[in-house]
Amino acid sequence: MRRPTQPVAVDAATNVVPHNTASGGYDIRRKNPDGSQVVISKQPLPDGTTRVSGFKQTEDARTGTSTRTYADGRTVIKGRDFERRTVPSGLGFVSHQNGLREATLPDGRPAFRDQFAAVRDQDGRQRQVIERTRYAHWAQGRPAFEAQPVVRHYDVGHIHGAPVAQYRPSRFSSDTYRGFASRFAAPVLVAGAATAAWVAFGNPTTTYEDPVALIGDMQITSGFEEGYAQALPIATDTPYVNPDAGDVRNQMTAMQQQVSSAVKSNATLTQQLGGVDIQATSTQVQQAVGSAVPVQISEDVRLQVRKQVRLAVALHQSGQALSLNDVLAGGYAKVYLFQTAQPVNVPDLSAGGECFLNTGDLVAFAKLPAADAQAAEMKVVASAANSCRPEEHVEVRLTDIQEMLNGFSERVEDNMKRVSTCAASGRC
Amino acid sequence: MFCTNCGKPLAAGVKFCPECGTQQLAPVMAPSPIVNAPPVAAQPAVVAVPPPVVPPVATATAPAQSAIPVAVVAKSGPNKIALWGTIGALGLAAVGGAGYLGWSNKTAADEAAQKTASEDMQRKVSEETARRVAAEKAADAAEIKAAQASLDQAIAAAEARARSGK
Numbered sequence: 001m002r003r004p005t006q007p008v009a010v011d012a013a014t015n016v017v018p019h020n021t022a023s024g025g026y027d028i029r030r031k032n033p034d035g036s037q038v039v040i041s042k043q044p045l046p047d048g049t050t051r052v053s054g055f056k057q058t059e060d061a062r063t064g065t066s067t068r069t070y071a072d073g074r075t076v077i078k079g080r081d082f083e084r085r086t087v088p089s090g091l092g093f094v095s096h097q098n099g100l101r102e103a104t105l106p107d108g109r110p111a112f113r114d115q116f117a118a119v120r121d122q123d124g125r126q127r128q129v130i131e132r133t134r135y136a137h138w139a140q141g142r143p144a145f146e147a148q149p150v151v152r153h154y155d156v157g158h159i160h161g162a163p164v165a166q167y168r169p170s171r172f173s174s175d176t177y178r179g180f181a182s183r184f185a186a187p188v189l190v191a192g193a194a195t196a197a198w199v200a201f202g203n204p205t206t207t208y209e210d211p212v213a214l215i216g217d218m219q220i221t222s223g224f225e226e227g228y229a230q231a232l233p234i235a236t237d238t239p240y241v242n243p244d245a246g247d248v249r250n251q252m253t254a255m256q257q258q259v260s261s262a263v264k265s266n267a268t269l270t271q272q273l274g275g276v277d278i279q280a281t282s283t284q285v286q287q288a289v290g291s292a293v294p295v296q297i298s299e300d301v302r303l304q305v306r307k308q309v310r311l312a313v314a315l316h317q318s319g320q321a322l323s324l325n326d327v328l329a330g331g332y333a334k335v336y337l338f339q340t341a342q343p344v345n346v347p348d349l350s351a352g353g354e355c356f357l358n359t360g361d362l363v364a365f366a367k368l369p370a371a372d373a374q375a376a377e378m379k380v381v382a383s384a385a386n387s388c389r390p391e392e393h394v395e396v397r398l399t400d401i402q403e404m405l406n407g408f409s410e411r412v413e414d415n416m417k418r419v420s421t422c423a424a425s426g427r428c
Numbered sequence: 429m430f431c432t433n434c435g436k437p438l439a440a441g442v443k444f445c446p447e448c449g450t451q452q453l454a455p456v457m458a459p460s461p462i463v464n465a466p467p468v469a470a471q472p473a474v475v476a477v478p479p480p481v482v483p484p485v486a487t488a489t490a491p492a493q494s495a496i497p498v499a500v501v502a503k504s505g506p507n508k509i510a511l512w513g514t515i516g517a518l519g520l521a522a523v524g525g526a527g528y529l530g531w532s533n534k535t536a537a538d539e540a541a542q543k544t545a546s547e548d549m550q551r552k553v554s555e556e557t558a559r560r561v562a563a564e565k566a567a568d569a570a571e572i573k574a575a576q577a578s579l580d581q582a583i584a585a586a587e588a589r590a591r592s593g594k
Contacts, residue, residue: 331578
């Protein structure tokens, strides 16, 4: 049966809106009497599965903010000059239009915070930087506070006029780098948490002779570990619960039942909706909230990440930032893998609607961005259970791609420290 | 019955062939004597009349018509006009049958030719698609190879810079 291309009214407040893609997805949208809107989105995915997600959107004219509360507990608030994304654990990530970012813990305390600052270079010249002070990170489902706040500096770059932070590494002592330029004196054994349950390598490794190979795998596993920790809190003592998410789920269930019975009892509506499979949605919502499964990582991806680690280590040693412009101008953008540093909701170009990229997810350019582009079409290469699926094409803002480059460099720095500490013992 | 000119099958009683416009001759349209004819079995001697006129092709394709002259001959006996008329009718029937055969053979040949052309076209399209996909894959592979080479160069340059302490 042919699918409709225009919205079909189910009742005065409810519409079925087909996605403007070939995939056959659609939204069911209902306007509530209070002005809020509930949207259930069904997205057939390239791997043959279907994603069903839902959110409630409220507008606040006074503050100029638009708030989406998702069924799985996420929220996205868009203001005039900021966006705030909160993951199910309660961690919030804010990006300001002026290029500054911050993250907050579920209780509102800062996990990190950016500010503009001035630093003096070795040659005595002063330059403006973005200074990020990290107070805590999220581990094992709870905040882990740093012994001392960790301060990092970022160059202030611009992408089409929008200020953006570019991580400029603080160099270690030269001895430290020597350890990464050659093989370990003896193979280093990696067991337990490091060969994490959230990642499945095609060819699992337990001993490493090459520090870059070890850091490369750590990059992948620690990224997904962080993403899972943010999405699915493990700690049970004070779990964060988004009070609105339950309401959204209840509304979604009621709405689907109403739409299903309306469609069943109304021949005209059935005919209008054609091939739209309304009935299928109700059972899939719970699956979309979903459980974690290990992310499959191919050897190609592993090898590519190792190359990028080599580049990051060399740039770290020189104290150089890696900017998106460098990647594009260097001629290797087509193969470069970008690791999501902070959760971001992105337009889903394959299935319509949107999906989330979570910390650790790997994406690559599907098309290199045009010179005047603000965003790029990216292809998902490897992703966690509740993220955009592998092979999906999504649209990512260039400022978020730069943040991915920053995150990768910082993670390399963290993993270099880890390996420096643990390799001597022969176990990491 | 069939058109005497082009062999196209015709409805009974048609005076002109709708295909080629040829007027259809009376003998072909005169099966009425059969209706009142006595059973063929009553004149067994005449059944053998004139075998050379009826080409095997005609009997094979139009057995009903081959019976017509038999009945006519059986009734008229020594009447020469009738005999010649019968022979003429048989001749026409033979020509018509042969024409029909030729026409149907031609149609079958056309269909076969069309089918072959269609298959050729399909094969060409799929070959073209396969060539295009292969070319795209090759171009993509070349781009990836070039990008990997660029990344290797960037790594080498960055490592050289790092070693030099700049």
